[in-house]
Amino acid sequence: MVEKFDAIVVGAGxxxxxxxxxxxxxxxxxxxxxxxxxxxxxxxxxxxxxxDALEKIIPDFREDAPLERHVIEQRIWLLGDDxxxxxxxxxxxxxxxxxxxYTIIRSQFDRWFNEKVREAGALVIxxxxxxxxxxxxxxxxxxxxxxxxNGEVHADVVIMADGVNALLARRADFQKELPPENVALAVxxxxxxxxxxxxxxxxxxxxxxxxxxxxxxVTGGMVGTAFLYTNKESLTIGIGCLISxxxxxxxxxxxxxxxxxxxxxxxxxIEGGEVKEYAGHLIPEGxxxxxxxxxxxxxxxxxxxxxxxxxAHREGSNLAMTSGRxxxxxxxxxxxxxxAPVASNLALYKKKLDDSFVLKDLKKYRNLPGIxxxxxxxxxxxxxxxxxxxxxxxxxxxxxxxxxxxxxxxxFVKRRSVFGLMGDAFKLARAFR
Amino acid sequence: MHIVVCIKQVPDSAQIRIHPVTNTIxxxxxxAIINPYDLFSLEEALRLKDRxxxxxxxxxxxxxxxxxxxxxxxxxxxxxxxxxxxxxxAGSDTLATSYALTSAIRKLHEExxxxxxxxxxxxxxxxxxxxxxxxATRMNMQQLTYVAKIEDVNLESREIxxxxxxxxxxxxxxxxLPAMITMLEGSNTMRFGTMDDMFRAARTPLMNWNKDTCVDxxxxxxxxxxxxxxxxxxxxKPRAQKAKMVTAEGGSPALAAAAVDMLFTxxxxxxxxxxx
Numbered sequence: 281m282v283e284k285f286d287a288i289v290v291g292a293g294x295x296x297x298x299x300x301x302x303x304x305x306x307x308x309x310x311x312x313x314x315x316x317x318x319x320x321x322x323x324x325x326x327x328x329x330x331x332d333a334l335e336k337i338i339p340d341f342r343e344d345a346p347l348e349r350h351v352i353e354q355r356i357w358l359l360g361d362d363x364x365x366x367x368x369x370x371x372x373x374x375x376x377x378x379x380x381x382y383t384i385i386r387s388q389f390d391r392w393f394n395e396k397v398r399e400a401g402a403l404v405i406x407x408x409x410x411x412x413x414x415x416x417x418x419x420x421x422x423x424x425x426x427x428x429x430n431g432e433v434h435a436d437v438v439i440m441a442d443g444v445n446a447l448l449a450r451r452a453d454f455q456k457e458l459p460p461e462n463v464a465l466a467v468x469x470x471x472x473x474x475x476x477x478x479x480x481x482x483x484x485x486x487x488x489x490x491x492x493x494x495x496x497x498v499t500g501g502m503v504g505t506a507f508l509y510t511n512k513e514s515l516t517i518g519i520g521c522l523i524s525x526x527x528x529x530x531x532x533x534x535x536x537x538x539x540x541x542x543x544x545x546x547x548x549x550i551e552g553g554e555v556k557e558y559a560g561h562l563i564p565e566g567x568x569x570x571x572x573x574x575x576x577x578x579x580x581x582x583x584x585x586x587x588x589x590x591x592a593h594r595e596g597s598n599l600a601m602t603s604g605r606x607x608x609x610x611x612x613x614x615x616x617x618x619x620a621p622v623a624s625n626l627a628l629y630k631k632k633l634d635d636s637f638v639l640k641d642l643k644k645y646r647n648l649p650g651i652x653x654x655x656x657x658x659x660x661x662x663x664x665x666x667x668x669x670x671x672x673x674x675x676x677x678x679x680x681x682x683x684x685x686x687x688x689x690x691x692f693v694k695r696r697s698v699f700g701l702m703g704d705a706f707k708l709a710r711a712f713r
Numbered sequence: 714m715h716i717v718v719c720i721k722q723v724p725d726s727a728q729i730r731i732h733p734v735t736n737t738i739x740x741x742x743x744x745a746i747i748n749p750y751d752l753f754s755l756e757e758a759l760r761l762k763d764r765x766x767x768x769x770x771x772x773x774x775x776x777x778x779x780x781x782x783x784x785x786x787x788x789x790x791x792x793x794x795x796x797x798x799x800x801x802x803a804g805s806d807t808l809a810t811s812y813a814l815t816s817a818i819r820k821l822h823e824e825x826x827x828x829x830x831x832x833x834x835x836x837x838x839x840x841x842x843x844x845x846x847x848x849a850t851r852m853n854m855q856q857l858t859y860v861a862k863i864e865d866v867n868l869e870s871r872e873i874x875x876x877x878x879x880x881x882x883x884x885x886x887x888x889x890l891p892a893m894i895t896m897l898e899g900s901n902t903m904r905f906g907t908m909d910d911m912f913r914a915a916r917t918p919l920m921n922w923n924k925d926t927c928v929d930x931x932x933x934x935x936x937x938x939x940x941x942x943x944x945x946x947x948x949x950k951p952r953a954q955k956a957k958m959v960t961a962e963g964g965s966p967a968l969a970a971a972a973v974d975m976l977f978t979x980x981x982x983x984x985x986x987x988x989x
Contacts, residue, residue: 283912317744405911407788429907 285311287611288424288435289402290410290448292319294597295583296441297393298337298604304400306612311433312394312402313426315409319397320390324561325597326468326507326516328491329384333598337605338396342378346388348511349489350379353482359496360667362544375488383489383509383516385470413438413452413579420622421452421578437621438579439607441600444562446572446585454581455572460527461653462566464504464591466520467533469541471553475513481549482510493594494519496663498540500531503652503659505594506540508549515550517541520563522653533560565591568639568646575626580607588638592645592712599638606632648711655707661695662704714767714868716758717818718791718831719848720751722775722782723838747782750833752903753896757863758831759790759904765868768792770821774802774813780919788906788914795821799923804936807839811847812933813924818852820927827891828868834859834895842895849893857888858895866890 289300292314300312316322328351334341353370374380398404414423414432423434440448444463449455482490494506504521519536526533540546564570564587574586582588583600590599610629611621619625633639652658669688692701724743747755755771762769770793771786773779783794797817805813821827830852832845842858849856857875861883864874871890876883878897906914928934959972977984 403912403915405915408908408911426908428905428911431908433908 282423282432282434283311284423284434285309285403286435286615287311287437287439287608288313288433289439289441290424291441291443291583291585292316292394292397292404292406293323293390293441293443293583293600294393295585295588295600295604296439297390297397298333298601299439299441299582299608300397300402300404300604301337301393301400302605302608303611304397304402306608307401308612308615310402311435312397312404313408313410313424313433314394314404314406316406318391318406319394319404320387323386323390324468324559325386326509326518326594327384327386327389327597328509328594329382329389330595330598331378331380331382333601333605335378337601344392346384346392347487348383348385349484349487350374351381351383351491352379352484352488353490355490355492357492357494357496357545358663358666359494359498359543359545360664360671361497363667363671364494364496364545365663365666365670381491383491383511385511385514410442410448413448415452415578419577421576424448436578437611437626439604439611440579440581440585441583441604442585444564444584444587446581449572449579449581449585452579454576454579458564458566458570460524461522462564462570462587462649463523464520464563464565465523465526465533465560466518466563467537467558467560468507468516468518469537469555469559470511470557471515471517471550472513472556473515473550473553477552478510478513478515484510487512494540494546495659496667497660498536498543499659500529500536500539501656501660502526502529502531503656504536506536507594508546514556515553517546517550522565523562524653525656563591563596564589565649567591567649568642569649571639571642574633575623575629577623577626578621580610580626580629582607588633588642590641590645592648593641595641602636602638603633606636606638644713645711651707651711655704657696657700657704658708665692665695714761714765714829715770715821715825715827716761716767716829716831717770717772717821717827718751718755718758718786719814719833719844720755720771720773720782720786721748721833721836721838722746722773722779723748723836726837745778745781747785748833748836748838750835750837750896750898752833753898753900754831754833754894755786755789755791756901756903757860757894757896758829760901761829761863761866762790762792765866768825770795772797772814772817772821774798774805774810774817783919784914787917788910789904790906790910793920794917795920795922797922797927799934801924801931801935804939805934806939806941807841807843807847808940809934809938811844811851812930812938813928814844815848815851816927816929817922818848820922829873829891830854830893832893832895834897845893845895852891852893855888855890855892857886857892859897860894861897861900863894 286308287303287310289296289312300310303310352374355368357364357366409427410424412425413421421438425431442448446455489510492508499521502521502525506519509516519540570587574581582603588599588603589596607629614625672684722745725746728743758769769791771791772795774797835842859878860875861878862876866873874887
């Protein structure tokens with residue numbers, strides 16, 4: 281006898297856990313299938329967790345979720361060869377009772393989240409890979425097949441939360457192969473370090489944390505960014521660039537990470553740590569224009585599998601959680617109305633995405649990925665020029681300020697030309713408008 | 714046929730680290746696994762169940778988190794699972810552990826007569842290899858350790874024939890049931906459970922037992938029942954000898970001779986040993 285469920289959720293990352301939790305909480309018969317040994321065992325992120333998206337699913341998550349530090353300071357650094365220029369924003373009001381952002385370690389956080397899914401009543405099966413969707417003669421999805429003997433399971437609706445590669449949707453021809461310019465490859469390390477050193481180097485106490493987002497020379501002229509996050513007793517450092525750029529430049533990701541770790545402004549921050557974990561993962565960076573069809577007869581895709589990632593603001597897990605919740609709420613609402621989960625009804629899911637920050641934000645930055653891909657100067661030349669300008673301005677050497685200003689201006693014009701500068705300004709405005 | 718398989722949840726020793734500051738073992742974030750030696754015994758028990766039918770009960774003593782190990786054992790195909798957990802069991806050495814486990818097996822035996830008990834050859838955290846034999850002694854069972862192969866089981870004559878690895882070679886032994894068996898590593902490969910096994914593992918209620926469920930003499934468990942005293946735990950000093958790199962570009966006989974020369978100069982004892 282093949283078992284039948286109200287819904288099957290494939291994958292146990294933030295989007296899958298959100299979907300399965302919301303469905304189970306509403307009393308639906310839910311099966312969640314995860315290929316890793318446990319939820320989180322294969323999941324990789326920086327990782328920053330945005331409280332708002334999770335609060336809407338588990339309001340009291342702060343009581344027992346494994347959170348590292350709440351973020352009280354955001355730094356954005358543009359790196360030169362041996363310098364950085366940047367902005368810091370630090371506020372004591374981020375120390376509120378319900379902080380807005382946290383650093384997390386995904387293997388622990390996802391495991392906790394998945395335990396909540398089980399407690400809510402979903403049946404969770406790990407170490408099992410879904411190999412394909414089961415579809416009837418009309419193409420309607422009615423279940424999944426797994427890699428285990430007697431692996432067929434049926435459901436009214438299948439929610440695919442299987443991550444950036446979206447293997448299931450692609451195998452079913454719901455999605456095309458990701459073009460390399462729409463995907464970044466990021467690598468990161470977790471360095472175990474004495475918490476006292478973290479407190480001292482980042483001027484934090486208790487569970488306060490600092491986030492540094494980094495651009496500049498360290499990406500070797502490729503479109504990409506780097507980051508350094510403070511955890512309870514570790515630091516996470518990572519860097520990622522577009523796959524198409526890696527391919528073109530022939531630079532290896534680990535070389536970038538080594539260069540970043542040895543950069544004179546980074547090195548003193550991580551010194552004395554011991555590498556505890558090394559991980560790499562793909563990130564969907566294609567933005568609004570790369571979002572695929574995300575529902576059909578008997579199926580929906582959520583999270584990274586639906587390319588829901590805001591590269592401009594480095595938000596992903598909140599889009600994932602929210603999309604997972606929307607997919608679940610769609611199923612719940614349809615069930616209440618006695619409507620079948622066919623494409624015309626599941627369009628409600630897309631509407632929810634359209635009406636929320638998820639697709640509104642992606643739409644706002646719809647031109648960004650294309651422009652950035654064509655404009656490596658924003659990742660190489662400009663950080664360099666700005667660092668040079670700051671260096672000249674802050675060096676007191678008897679040269680008068682007017683001459684210094686002219687020199688700086690000349691350096692910009694020489695590198696980018698007057699038209700180039702104007703064009704870049706226009707591009708930036710267009711990308712972020 | 715009723716087979717009881719004793720398993721233990723242990724920290725994955727491949728992933729244990731020493732805290733760089735305090736020099737203590739860091740268990741935080743170290744995944745807990747089923748003691749790898751137990752899996753060979755579990756798989757052998759499952760094979761016997763495939764052949765003869767019946768019941769395979771996995772039994773573990775440990776903290777509540779050991780449930781994960783039992784669920785895993787169920788997902789491989791075990792039919793029943795007992796979690797023996799009680800604060801009073803904390804600090805048990807091998808003598809006390811074998812007493813508590815024996816108490817549980819006796820209770821299982823009352824439910825349905827036990828034909829065989831399988832244990833891991835040893836654990837990867839304690840490494841004593843004493844608990845299995847302890848159970849056999851207390852239960853007055855035949856004891857077959859280091860079994861490489863179960864040749865035959867005859868349920869009518871209640872005889873079992875096994876190949877047992879010993880120092881000199883392989884012993885082929887015929888013995889009586891009930892027997893306590895520990896399997897040698899590499900004697901089989903753990904199966905990949907079916908989808909039905911996965912469903913069953915997620916749904917089977919565990920039998921949650923504590924000292925009141927089965928233990929008669931409380932003084933024989935926990936710290937009180939454990940004569941073993943751990944006087945000190947320390948990190949062994951790493952052998953601080955630096956490796957020397959010999960560049961062998963071109964790989965000439967002269968280079969090889971120089972390398973050997975250097976070896977003898979660094980370790981004069983090596984030369985006398987070889988000469989002697």
